Amino acid sequence: MVTVLLIAVGLLALLVAALFSALVEMYRDLRQVRDALGILDRPLNVDIGEAAGKRPSQFGLPRALDSAGVAIVLFLTERCTTCQALAAGLLRPLPPDLWVVFEARSAESAAAMLERYGLTELASHGRVIADVEGEIGGRLDLHIAPSGFRVENGRFTYATTVPSTRYLRSILPETLRLREAG
């Protein structure tokens, strides 16, 4: 009796394994379909025009970016749903090389947005900037949000759209930590 039960358990387990394997394949197929539709973290290049090679402070951004080795400046607007999703998904504390610029119609709506996403305190440290009436975005001739501008050695290099939180995380510079010798 015990032997029969053990064999039955084994056969059922193999059946479950086969079903799990089919499920894994379905997940792969689903990923393939989403990828073919172009909805999987597919960023678009943003033409940064005259901003290429220039210092961020020339466009009204903090001077600290001019001495950044590598940084990402994320431009969000209160009018865009994906921007709101990105704002809600921002890691706290903010990654060290991420700067966020929030475009808003007025100082009040900027303050309300920062409050809504728990970013008011971060704004006081200077890496979350309220861009009232899109002044900074206007100087950069930026019309797409969310978009991420890459800064290397204190100068703008290129920019892309940021279609998802996952894509944002993938473009954040990785900080290398060195162990002390000896």
Add this chain to the structure above:
Amino acid sequence: MNVLAIAAALMTAAVLLRAAVGKVRRPGDLAATMTHLGVPRVVTAPAAAVLISAELATAAALLFRPDAGLTQIAVVTLAAVFAAAGLRAMQLGEQVACNCFGAGSGALGLRQVLLLIPWAAAAAILRFGARAPSVQTGAAFFAAIALGIAALEGIGVIRGMREARDDRRSAEEMYEWLPSY
């Protein structure tokens, strides 16, 4: 039966069972590999069925009669078939899908030839150290291995589920952005 012989029997049986389960879900993939290797199309379907059955039967024999000469011969024969497939793929100079454990198992090649050594070693260990376990012990081994295989596939499901959930969230965020762009 010494520990080494038990380990050899269980590991070899686990690999063969896992391979058979992977193949039995989509035998057409295995038949396609055989066609690619030059097996006439008319016999690939029955040949695939024979290979899967041989793997299952050898796994069962390893669990219940690892000491039998036929079991050891079956292990070496299967290993020789896999190695021959690897050699043929290298001769063709093309990327031939292995389908050894089902879809996504890499390509046939030198690996299958080199694996002949551990397969033969396992058969040798069984030849000199295996003894027939009781039927209940064999059944317990079978249940344990099958549960282990199901657990491994379960890990794949959890991983796939998380990835699909992340993809869905990313797609939702992208959908919300597209109309404004």
